[in-house]
Amino acid sequence: xxxxxxxxxxxxxxxxxxxxxxxxxxxxxxxxxxxxxxxxxxxxxxxxxxxxxxxxxxxxxxxxxxxxxxxxxxxxxxxxxxxxxxxxxxxxxxxxxxxxxxxxxxxxxxxxxxxxxxxxxxxxxxxxxxxxxxxxxxxxxxxxxxxxxxxxxxxxxxxxxxxxxxxxxxxxxxxxxxxxxxxxxxxxxxxxxxxxxxxxxxxxxxxxxxxxxxxxxxxxxxxxxxxxxxxxxxxxxxxxxxxxxxxxxxxxxxxxxxxxxxxxxxxxxxxxxxxxxxxxxxxxxxxxxxxxxxxxxxxxxxxxxxxxxxxxxxxxxxxxxxxxxxxxxxxxx
Numbered sequence: 273x274x275x276x277x278x279x280x281x282x283x284x285x286x287x288x289x290x291x292x293x294x295x296x297x298x299x300x301x302x303x304x305x306x307x308x309x310x311x312x313x314x315x316x317x318x319x320x321x322x323x324x325x326x327x328x329x330x331x332x333x334x335x336x337x338x339x340x341x342x343x344x345x346x347x348x349x350x351x352x353x354x355x356x357x358x359x360x361x362x363x364x365x366x367x368x369x370x371x372x373x374x375x376x377x378x379x380x381x382x383x384x385x386x387x388x389x390x391x392x393x394x395x396x397x398x399x400x401x402x403x404x405x406x407x408x409x410x411x412x413x414x415x416x417x418x419x420x421x422x423x424x425x426x427x428x429x430x431x432x433x434x435x436x437x438x439x440x441x442x443x444x445x446x447x448x449x450x451x452x453x454x455x456x457x458x459x460x461x462x463x464x465x466x467x468x469x470x471x472x473x474x475x476x477x478x479x480x481x482x483x484x485x486x487x488x489x490x491x492x493x494x495x496x497x498x499x500x501x502x503x504x505x506x507x508x509x510x511x512x513x514x515x516x517x518x519x520x521x522x523x524x525x526x527x528x529x530x531x532x533x534x535x536x537x538x539x540x541x542x543x544x545x546x547x548x549x550x551x552x553x554x555x556x557x558x559x560x561x562x563x564x565x566x567x568x569x570x571x572x573x574x575x576x577x578x579x580x581x582x583x584x585x586x587x588x589x590x591x592x593x594x595x596x597x598x599x600x601x602x603x604x605x
Contacts, residue, residue, distance in 0.1 A: 275306070277307045307490050315331040338431050340467045348493050351456045357453075359452045359463065359492075362490040362491060374389050378479050380478070417442045419446070421456060423458075437455075475559040514531045528581065532551055551582065
C-alpha cells in the first residue's frame with residue numbers, strides 16, 4: 273500500500289464541477305491511500321472566518337456555478353465501467369472553524385425568514401466540539417458532503433446534484449471508518465472529494481449545517497472488478513445504507529426502497545418480496561437532504577434532487593449472510 277498526497281492548488285481544485293478535462297492529480301493502485309491536506313473553503317478558498325453575508329454574496333456572484341471546491345481527480349489504475357470503487361474515509365481532522373449560513377428564499381422554509389442568517393463557530397483544540405448560543409454545545413461528527421466519480425461524457429458536470437456517480441450526497445453517516453461504493457462510469461473512475469461538514473442533521477433543512485474544511489483528510493480507494501452494483505451504496509460498521517433521489521420526497525423514498533430491494537435481494541439471496549418486507553420491518557428511511565433545491569441562490573442550474581436514505585442494520589443477520597453480502601460488495605477480495 274502506497275500513500276499519495278494531493279495538495280489543493282489551482283491545478284487540482286475545481287469550483288463546483290467535475291471536470292473531465294482535468295489531468296489526474298494522482299494515479300494509484302487499488303488499496304492505496306490519498307492524503308488531501310488543508311482542503312479549500314468555498315469559492316476558491318476565499319471564504320474566511322467572520323465574513324459577512326454581504327461579502328459572501330459577492331463571492332457567490334463571482335463564482336456563479338457552485339460554492340463547493342472539489343479536489344482531484346484521483347484515478348485508480350485499471351478501473352473501468354462495470355467495476356466499483358470503494359471510497360473509505362480513513363482520517364478527517366477539521367480546521368479550527370466552521371459556519372452555518374442560510375439566505376432568504378432557500379432551504380426547507382424559503383419564505384419564513386426576512387433576513388439571511390450567519391453564525392461562525394470556533395472549534396476546540398481537539399476539533400471535536402463547538403459551542404453555539406444559549407449554552408448549547410455540539411459534539412462534532414465530520415464527513416465529506418461530496419465524494420464522486422465522474423459520469424460518462426465529455427462535458428463538465430455540476431457538483432450540486434447527487435446521483436449514480438455519488439456527488440452531493442450529504443449523508444451524515446459517512447464519517448471516519450465508513451465506505452461509499454460508487455459504480456465506475458469512466459476509465460480510472462476519476463474521483464473528486466470536497467464539501468467538508470463538521471456536523472449535520474438528517475435533512476439538511478436550512479441548507480448548510482456546519483460547513484468547514486479539513487486540515488487532514490485521508491481516503492483509501494479499493495477497486496472491485498465486475499461488481500453488479502449500479503448505484504451508490506454506503507456501509508458503516510453497523511449498517512448498509514442505500515440512496516434514493518427525486519424532485520420530491522415521495523418519489524425519492526420510492527426510488528430508495530426499490531434500490532434497496534434490487535441490490536439486497538441479489539446480494540443476500542432473498543426474494544424481492546422478502547426484501548421489501550424486511551425494509552418495512554427493520555430498515556429506517558430518512559431524509560438525507562431537502563434544502564439545496566431549485567429555489568436556492570444558484571438559479572438556472574439543476575439543483576440536487578431531494579434525497580432519502582435507507583439504513584439496514586447488520587445486527588439482525590446471521591454471520592454467513594453478512595459474509596455473503598460482503599463477498600457480493602467486494603467480489604474477488
